[in-house]
Amino acid sequence: MDMPFDALNDVSDDALLIAFGNGDAASARALTLRLTPKVLGYAARLLRDRAEAEDVAQEAMLRLWKIAPEWRQGEAKVTTWLYRVVTNLCTDRLRKKRGSALDEIAEPEDDRPSQEAVMIQRERIDALNAALATLPDRQREAVVLRHIEGLGNPEIAEVLDISVEAVESLTARGKRALTQALAAQRDRLGFEDDAS
């Protein structure tokens, strides 16, 4: 499919969504190019399954298209709304998967040695994702939104429907748990000089 460059770069998400609600297909194209990578990236980090993340991304975008006619400018941030939808969709999927595939999700990758330098970064990210998967849902969501998606605490509070204090507590506990989970792999991940 021929996807033209997002020519509406300066137009806000809000304005594009309202224009789409009025039947403008060009706005939908701009929003698709702008928001789908964010939605997919967040879903992939929560689910650690590319195919499922794509399903979630498509479903979240479909819900956005459906709500467009009722969208009012300035009422909410489009990305906040989307992160919230993705969080809920991923939570549902993880709950369904749990039980049968919990171990598969929670266990870090095995210790296969990395020969190539280019593999080290991949391995580090895999290790981080594996460690993230060991966290409780809320902690994982808060840490990913804060430290990878780059959202502020008030926005995360809105996404997760909790207080800002609760977000701070979740991210602090999440980070502490991550450092513990990754400690054993410190040498392999190339953090030798940080060893205490």
Place this chain on the structure above:
Amino acid sequence: MTHRDDKMTDGLSDQSLEALFAEARDEAVMPSTALLAAVMADAETQIATRTRQEAARRAALRPTQGHPMLAAMVAALGGWRAVAGLASAAVTGLAIGLGAPSTVTNLATGSYSESATVETTAAGDALDALVPSFYDLALEG
């Protein structure tokens, strides 16, 4: 390399963790062309659905059509404009008939005379005030 304060006692240091987060941030998860196409297709379906719904809503708001036989009659007479003209002519004819029966009779029977007109206008009836104009109209054909 790192300050002692940044380190966990038995875990990865905060700085190392931050470095990992930064690497994860830089790793773009690019959607496939198929996913983008599917998302766009959903958007276009929504536009089409809404257009259809809007058309249906407007159709529902439009006043309902009258009796089909009445519509057929109007069409046979040449449409609503023709019917409006016909109705005007009918009302005018009725007014003339009611307002000046003797003039009309005289005109119709060819017994029109100056005296008859004078007599009629002299009657001074309220309806007779209309006669001159209708009379002119009748003369013009």
